[in-house]
Amino acid sequence: MAMSTADHKLLPTGHERIDHMEMRGIVKRFPGVLAVDHVDFDVRAGEVHALLGENGAGKSTLMKILYGLYHPNEGEIFLDGERVTIKSPSDAIAWGIGMIHQHFMLVPSLTVAENVALGLKSTRAPLLDLDVVSARIKELAKTYGLQVDPAMPVWQLAVGERQRVEILKALYRGAALLILDEPTAVLTPQEVDDLFVTLRQMVSDGHALIFISHKLHEVLAISQRVTVLRDGHFVGTVPTAEATKASLARMMVGREVLLTYEVRAQQAGEPRLRVEGVRAASDRGTEALRGINLEVRAGEILGLAGVSGNGQRELAEVIFGLRPATTGQVVLDGQEVTGKSPCDLNKLGMSYIPEERMTDGVIRDFTVAENLMLQEHGLRPYSYSIFMNPRAITRRCAELIRSFNIRTPTQETPIKSLSGGNIQKLVLARELAREPAVLIAAQPTRGVDIGATEYIHQRLLDQRAKGTATLLISEDLDEILALADRIAVIYEGEIVGVVDRAEAQVEALGLMMAGVHREAVAG
Numbered sequence: 001m002a003m004s005t006a007d008h009k010l011l012p013t014g015h016e017r018i019d020h021m022e023m024r025g026i027v028k029r030f031p032g033v034l035a036v037d038h039v040d041f042d043v044r045a046g047e048v049h050a051l052l053g054e055n056g057a058g059k060s061t062l063m064k065i066l067y068g069l070y071h072p073n074e075g076e077i078f079l080d081g082e083r084v085t086i087k088s089p090s091d092a093i094a095w096g097i098g099m100i101h102q103h104f105m106l107v108p109s110l111t112v113a114e115n116v117a118l119g120l121k122s123t124r125a126p127l128l129d130l131d132v133v134s135a136r137i138k139e140l141a142k143t144y145g146l147q148v149d150p151a152m153p154v155w156q157l158a159v160g161e162r163q164r165v166e167i168l169k170a171l172y173r174g175a176a177l178l179i180l181d182e183p184t185a186v187l188t189p190q191e192v193d194d195l196f197v198t199l200r201q202m203v204s205d206g207h208a209l210i211f212i213s214h215k216l217h218e219v220l221a222i223s224q225r226v227t228v229l230r231d232g233h234f235v236g237t238v239p240t241a242e243a244t245k246a247s248l249a250r251m252m253v254g255r256e257v258l259l260t261y262e263v264r265a266q267q268a269g270e271p272r273l274r275v276e277g278v279r280a281a282s283d284r285g286t287e288a289l290r291g292i293n294l295e296v297r298a299g300e301i302l303g304l305a306g307v308s309g310n311g312q313r314e315l316a317e318v319i320f321g322l323r324p325a326t327t328g329q330v331v332l333d334g335q336e337v338t339g340k341s342p343c344d345l346n347k348l349g350m351s352y353i354p355e356e357r358m359t360d361g362v363i364r365d366f367t368v369a370e371n372l373m374l375q376e377h378g379l380r381p382y383s384y385s386i387f388m389n390p391r392a393i394t395r396r397c398a399e400l401i402r403s404f405n406i407r408t409p410t411q412e413t414p415i416k417s418l419s420g421g422n423i424q425k426l427v428l429a430r431e432l433a434r435e436p437a438v439l440i441a442a443q444p445t446r447g448v449d450i451g452a453t454e455y456i457h458q459r460l461l462d463q464r465a466k467g468t469a470t471l472l473i474s475e476d477l478d479e480i481l482a483l484a485d486r487i488a489v490i491y492e493g494e495i496v497g498v499v500d501r502a503e504a505q506v507e508a509l510g511l512m513m514a515g516v517h518r519e520a521v522a523g
């Protein structure tokens with residue numbers, strides 16, 4: 001297949017290596033938005049070049065241009081010094097460019113081998129050659145430590161295994177340059193470590209990797225260079241060895257960002273939330289909680305630390321009435337509320353920031369205003385009998401949008417059009433506006449940028465100062481150490497220890513997260 005312009009290469013059938021990819025003066029306009037404004041970016045073989053920026057900074061747009069999903073209004077792309085035109089993902093793949101999307105592009109009902117082969121011509125057409133595909137998958141898996149069974153249906157795979165399939169799919173198609181768009185957003189810490197082992201192996205084999213992220217510690221751990229975008233503009237490129245979390249955060253946001261917080265000492269009050277001997281089953285019917293005992297006091301943040309999948313989600317759902325407890329009880333301000341509905345718990349003073357904001361926190365096709373009013377639309381002054389009061393609703397939504405700094409074009413904008421950070425701010429606004437006695441905050445900053453994270457942390461500390469009892473469930477140990485007064489560690493559905501933050505040591509917490517009880521750690 002030849003390009004139409006004489007100064008372009010022939011599209012190759014596969015690339016062993018791309019020594020240098022360069023994007024010059026890239027501009028991308030959408031109606032009313034200049035998403036990318038004359039940005040330069042490059043990557044070389046044998047390096048990880050991180051692309052940093054807040055949500056909406058233009059990172060994903062720039063990479064979608066490189067992958068052929070968007071077409072630039074201005075600018076040029078060069079591979080090894082020669083100008084190329086990439087009109088589609090098929091062109092990008094043919095040039096040796098692959099992309100791992102944040103939301104995996106896999107067919108759940110098909111096997112690993114079928115997903116990898118999807119869209120490719122069989123060597124034995126019209127018959128399938130899945131045996132050949134499976135053999136090649138096993139070769140690549142062995143080379144890069146991406147262990148996965150080619151015959152396994154994708155729907156049966158864990159999240160980390162699905163990501164391996166996406167990487168194998170790109171490598172199978174001959175990707176010499178790989179774009180990874182927020183590759184760690186849905187991974188456990190162990191899966192992140194495994195991914196980084198694979199990426200380092202790919203770099204040593206001469207691949208060029210572009211790593212899109214807003215997790216500063218991961219960028220510092222895996223990359224050789226970092227480029228920062230802000231509001232669609234190029235801010236700068238720095239060698240990772242010369243960068244710090246503080247300097248990168250300043251480049252991203254344009255001001256100094258608080259990475260640590262002054263948590264003022266205050267006397268915790270009486271227990272407002274108690275969980276006593278709670279047991280509960282997982283979605284698979286196995287026991288997820290095995291006799292949980294916890295208490296959260298007025299004016300304190302209790303951090304619940306642990307590796308993903310150890311019962312955190314089930315505990316939050318039991319407390320908020322979304323999952324039945326098989327035994328035990330939940331007590332709110334002295335009143336047993338085990339099994340009460342979320343609606344009843346809201347009325348009693350409990351709020352909940354769910355782990356999965358897009359499935360449990362908002363309704364995707366509703367507007368910003370509709371999502372803000374989900375729990376109050378039936379109350380006065382927002383409605384009278386069966387009639388809504390649009391003026392009161394508009395006034396209330398404008399107040400919440402302003403006070404929680406939610407960036408949205410209008411109140412009528414569909415929620416799915418907002419960035420992750422602004423959706424999370426909306427959930428926060430809705431849940432905190434009622435001044436709750438007890439707040440369950442599950443992964444409140446997962447997948448949001450550093451500016452929104454700073455804002456959310458400050459809001460949680462504000463609630464602490466007002467006397468709210470907050471259960472902060474997070475897989476980010478740095479977040480828990482920054483905010484929590486006490487830290488409880490959960491492992492396989494049991495609390496293995498509770499420590500005051502002043503006495504907490506990362507090494508000891510790590511051992512507890514691996515299942516070693518506090519007494520054994522102390523001994």
